[in-house]
Amino acid sequence: MSHSEWVLDFDTSRHLSIDFSSFASVSSSPSIPVMTANGICMPLAGVDSIITHHLSFSNIYLILKLTLNLVYVDQLCNFSDYLVIFPLLFVVYKICSLRS
Numbered sequence: 001m002s003h004s005e006w007v008l009d010f011d012t013s014r015h016l017s018i019d020f021s022s023f024a025s026v027s028s029s030p031s032i033p034v035m036t037a038n039g040i041c042m043p044l045a046g047v048d049s050i051i052t053h054h055l056s057f058s059n060i061y062l063i064l065k066l067t068l069n070l071v072y073v074d075q076l077c078n079f080s081d082y083l084v085i086f087p088l089l090f091v092v093y094k095i096c097s098l099r100s
Contacts, residue, residue: 004052006069008076008084011037015060016070023048026062034063042066055082 004019016034020026026046033041045062057071057080076082 006055006071008073009070010073012070012072015057015072015075016063016066017050017060018062018064018066018069019050020045020062020064022050022052023060023062024051034061036066056080 004022017023023046026048028046032044034044035041042063042065045064047059047061049056049058050060057076059075059079073084077084
């Protein structure tokens with residue numbers, strides 16, 4: 001899996017990324033340990049936003065020791081303009097408001 005690919009996750013508590021180069025700038029953070037699903041603690045390297053060609057995410061934790069990028073579905077839907085639908089194949093839509 002490449003650093004540009006993201007996995008949709010229902011169990012994580014934040015968006016998590018391993019790709020330092022995708023961050024616009026990284027806000028330094030106190031060394032807070034982040035526990036993974038398998039119980040391993042990894043240090044938080046920073047917090048910032050990522051804007052890709054297709055998606056933009058805010059409040060992303062940079063965890064350099066992860067093996068993949070995780071998108072927290074609840075955070076994506078409740079704090080962004082995205083809607084995730086899981087039919088046979090999943091699709092992520094950006095909700096655009098129409099202004100007159």
